[in-house]
Amino acid sequence: MRLDVLSALNAERAARRAVVLVTAIESGAQRLVTHDLIDADPLRETLRKRLHSGKSGMEETLEGRVFLTVHVPSPRMVITGAVHISQALAPIAKLAGYDVTIVDPRTAFATPERFPDVSLLAEWPENALPRLSIDRYTAFVALTHDPKIDDFGLVEALRNECFYVGALGSKKTHARRVERLRAQGLSEAAIARIHAPIGLDIGAVSPAEIAVAVMAEITTARRRPEAAS
Amino acid sequence: MTHTDNLSRDEDILKAAEDWARGGRGVALATVVETWGSAPRPVGANLVIDGDGNFLGSVSGGCVEGAVVTEAMDVIVSGKPRTLEFGVADETAWKVGLSCGGTIRVYVEKIG
Structure with a gap:
């Protein structure tokens, strides 16, 4: 060569x-x-x-x-929300070969004690995400259900064609989210790409089970993209 | 950012190949191009070798690296790529011991 x-x-x-x-x-x-x-x-x-x-x-x-x-670039996962589900999802994603970054401006949540061995940014997504250059090999997961934290990331993830975009929240929470994203000028097709409620329907209850459901959904999106839409 | 499995990514290996060549060393790159049966390393796995026999990476998890390194040092001198085959049907393979019972074909090329 x-x-x-x-x-x-x-x-x-x-x-x-x-x-x-x-x-x-x-x-x-x-x-x-x-x-x-x-x-x-x-x-x-x-x-x-x-x-x-x-x-x-x-x-x-x-x-x-x-x-x-x-x-093909190695897959990444960017999560907003240093929450309980993230504590389970981050190690699972690492095992599955993803580079994981968690973004949460709430310093009480985003502590290294709660997230050992994970890249953790205690910043607003508006500051952190542009630096991460999320792309089509990135899975984006919004887990705070706080619009102030999640919405910016969702818009960025859709604009940058992340192969998976998921957001935690009930149907009602998501309906309100859809309204806000529409108001920001996102197309219906883009909004429809958000997986919500998040995760495959496996009856998950605990944070760890929800993390498994999310990881399974992300795996489908990566390995069988035609089936995941 | 942390990598859980550098072995599967070969990232460091190709970067090392470039760095070694830029540093003036003779360098060859070995790539697993075909496998049959239970081969220990997947197609695409890389081993980088320099003219002194230093190497980084893996094409078989240790079974045939020695033989590949020897061939690679010839390739560095001749500049001509060659394809090597190791497997149970091959006497050399028995000698170097691809104990898993698979067969692999390895492409060896000079860098530069």
């Missing part, structure tokens, strides 16, 4: 952009296909399938045998 190709590959990964390295196994010829180049690539159909699955692999193509190295 040429060093400039490797540098470009590492730069794409550092910027959390999906990229595929195409290597012709016989000749050693290589090309890096970034997101903006896929539509023009002769292997575009195959590349799209690979990016969707996130799996690297060998392919027989008109170009001969090629190995596709697929790099």
Whole structure:
């Protein structure tokens, strides 16, 4: 691999952009296909399938045998609300391979004692979220049911096409939330992307059970996006 | 931000490959390109090797790394990529011991 190709590959990964390295196994010829180049690539159909699955692999193509190295950014989870459910959800998400960040301006909640080993920002989402650059590989979970804390994050998550956006609250709470988001100019289609009530319907009662339901819903959104809408 | 599983991400490995090459070392990258049976490391797993035989990462969880490193040092000299196969049907594989019973194919290329 040429060093400039490797540098470009590492730069794409550092910027959390999906990229595929195409290597012709016989000749050693290589090309890096970034997101903006896929539509023009002769292997575009195959590349799209690979990016969707996130799996690297060998392919027989008109170009001969090629190995596709697929790099999809690692998933992240951003949670507003350093609450009970978050205390269970953060470790579960970490086990499932997510980088977890919790944002809550209420310093009584956002303490390292309650959240060991988690990136914890005791700040308003308005300050913290822009810095986190949430993206389509991020799951956003709003758990405070306080509009002052949750709403900003929900709007940001929808605008940045987070693959999962969920918000805690009863149907009534959510109906009021929908009104507020509409008033902020969000489209019906965007608002409909919010999972609320949050979590798969598994009869969860305790905070830990709700966390499991949320993690399961996020997993569906990531692994079976067509089924999760 | 914390990473729970650096092993599965290969992030450090490709960055190390770049850093080593920029630092003037001869560098090769080995990638698992195909697996059959119960292979210990998935397709896409990387091992980076320098001209002195230092390495980082894993293509088999320890079973065939030694053989891959030796081949990689040749690739660093020749500059020509090669594909290696290790498996139960292969006598060399028995020797180097892919004990899990799987077969893997590893692509080794020079960086730079």
